[in-house]
Amino acid sequence: MIPELGHFALILALCVALVQGTVPLYGAARGEPALMALGRMAALAQLALVGVAFAALTHAYLTSDFTVANVVANSHSAKPMLYKFTGVWGNHEGSMLLWTLILALFGAAVAAFGENLPETLRARVLAIQALLGVGFLAFLLFTSNPFERVFPPPADGNGLNPLLQDPGLAFHPPLLYLGYVGFSVAYAFAVAALIEGRVDAAWARWVRPWTLAAWCFLTLGIALGSWWAYYILGWGGFWFWDPVENASLMPWLAGTALLHSAIVVEKRDALKSWTVLLAILAFSLSLLGTFLVRSGVLTSVHAFAQDPARGLYILAFLLAVTGGGLGLYAWRAPALKPGGLFQPVSREGGLILNNLLLSTLAVAVLLGTLYPLFLDLLTGEKVSVGPPFFNATFVPICAPLFAALCVGPFLSWKRSDLWPALRRLQIAFAVSVAAALIAAFAIDGRSTLAAIAFGFGVWLILGTLAGALDRVAGGAGAMQRLRRLPRAFIGMSIAHAGLGVVVLGCVGAGAWNLEAMRAMKHGDRMSFAGYEFTLRGVEEVPGPNWIAERATLEVTRGGAPFTTLRPERRLFTVQRRLIAETAIQTNLVRDLYATLGESDGQGAWVVRLYFNPLAPWIWLGAAFCALGGFVSLTDRRLRVGAPSRRRTVLPPAAQPAE
Amino acid sequence: MRRRALLAAAAALAAPAALATEPSEILTDPALEVRARAIGRTLRCVVCQNQAIDDSTAEVARDMRRAVRERLVAGDSDPAVYAFMVARYGDYVLLKPPFKAGTWALWLGAPAVLAVAAVALFVAARRRARSPAPAAPVLSDAERQRVASLLASGRDPAPER
């Protein structure tokens, strides 16, 4: 009964979305307030309906209702409750439903918080949001119905992929989807603006908070995914340039570029058509990721069960959304008037450089991801594009981006001078060069590149600090100036410094890590990275739906007890799959990381140890980036839907008598 | 496809969660071992999804690691080891694709985009700087009033709002 209720709610949601996607558009075109107002009600109704559907599927999972095919395929009665819950989106149909729910959530949020938007713009944004919803709801109902029944119901389900039975599944996909789907609002605003033929500072100020929120979630989602891979895959890697990782990186890069170019639109009324294009692309690249995961055109560790029919549907949808947006862009964008003039050396110029480099990075990732497919189809040649390729192409483009990142905030709008900015950065520059030299000679003689990257990381942090100090320091009233700093500026500084922390973490964990592996018997001792590891035993431990071999590794330092690491190998009984469970001891500056391998049958176990310096900073830094975004969101000027058009142009005192 | 699934299942049962490079594989000569690891990180496991043989637990990856070490012990240079693998598995096995006619677009695509866009921006900036025509647009009456009032109040026309 409840699954049918969910199914029915989805059908109703589709009907509501169809109405919401057409009537307000017509109303906006004809200037009929009643028809436009329909959009807000419909958006809230849609959220309620998709919410009911999601609740119904969740109920089926929590109660292990094996009359529902989706539950049978992806759940098992012996699974711990947490994974019964997260299993709802640990599969194709359920994750699509989560995606649709988040889309409805953003639509409802626009309806609820968009009070200050002009009526026609709001109506159009909500209508476009609803049209996206139509696409996803139809996809769910016609190709991927999560509520399909089976008869007779089997005694138990097939269980969830053991790799997914991890707390990571609770947060990684929802955050990622909040990011992907959040960009749909930017897309809707862009298309609405193209329809209206009007892009101005007010528009940019409405779009930015949504983009910023989506960007923060996406940042967290990507970082969490990387951390998850780091501790589950068992060899200390944190980024693999897998097609699906790349698919999440591309919208992130486009979204980052969008955040910055929207500032130019807001402050200087320039870069308008480019910003609109980025808004369309950020969401289109999110859809591309979905297509890649679910269509089977590329192989990836993340891929869902693949079905060509679904692939064709998503491709058609991708084409409709992206093609519609870009077609409208080609038609309407040339009419957008170019705005404020500026010199190449200026804040605008810096932000254009930022956009240029971020877009190039996105192109590099896109090419690397899709090239094997292109070449295979055209010539039948098979090539692989892996980490060494991206290290050789992606990383060098980061260098000018990072170099310019600290300088840009010093430049003033319209016209600026490079030298004063550079002078104020000279201490940061000197320290960064020193850091790179120390890294090259003292820490690691092997990799010059790593040392340079380390210098860049230090530069990002110190250069950003210098920018903040410059705003505050100097004579009396520093405290007051500190208190008066706009939140947006504080947020920017946190995010920029956070990026530096990420870079340092990547250098440490990627280039300076140490590794040791040995077959150890009980009582064997191994010295590694300044610690001594003693294997105290391996015992069998029963879990809820697995049996584990758990090693006890005693770690001492200079003879004094330091910690105990307990890596495991878990055999999931339903799927008969072994998953290594790493043991990590972190002090936030370095990780001690241990995995347990096979036994040789004669009492020896393969133990792998890693010493990953600065590894936690990768995710800590990413968290800083997201935190910076959230701080920036609290800025009064950026609050969702804050200003209305034209009201803020002139201070009341200067209002001329008209 | 089906065979791959079966193979994966068989491998999972036969050699479950074996570690990537194992202690028994390590060469006694540390210099050779460093080279072997470096090569292993850039060769793709042919039955895995985007994994280097160095990180893979698949059986064929282990065999490939062993083959790499045998070649190194036999005195092969690094390029010779790569050539050995490419002769057997094609360019597919290289995680860093070779620079050849078929991959020019891959290697040069992003730099080309950057160069073209940079040149276009530069030309546009020059053109804009040279033609002062749009610099003096006709002001509407309302704007003229605004300018007058701004000048009178002595405020910066581009304030932080």
Place this chain on the structure above:
Amino acid sequence: MSTRWLYLLPLATLGIVAGFFAWSLTSDRNPASIGSALVGRPAPTLNAAPLREGETAVTDASLRGRPVVVNFFASWCAPCQLEHPILMRLAEREGATVVGIAYKNKPADALAFLKRLGDPYKHAGLDPDGKIAIDWGLSGVPETYVIDARGIVRLHFRGPISERDVKDSILPALKAGS
């Protein structure tokens, strides 16, 4: 000015990318296929200890003079059982010379497998540790090669061969290669 076409560039790019996707989805391209580097090139050298007692080693000489089918198999491999009847027919009915290499298989197990399902192999060798397999660019079992009389690899199948493969490509290749 004539920069209007610039605004069409994103749409055109999308068209190209989407075209490739559509092509990929509608063709029978297998994204997991890794291709073969050996087709059109001389077969790698072969020197395998005999599987059956009392026979001589399987060497390059066993492959020369006429087109042959080389098949890597293992008793523990389910798809190998699947394709085995096809190999049997190929050897018995079509008179093809089939050479078998038992991949990472104990001789006793491989022999029991052949006893149970029939033995299509004119020569049968052992690859106990997968070294020959690497030389032959193997990714798993079963894999099947067709080598012409001059020792050039003509076909390479990764995965079990089907009746259709036999009819459409293996038999024509055997005929052309003699």
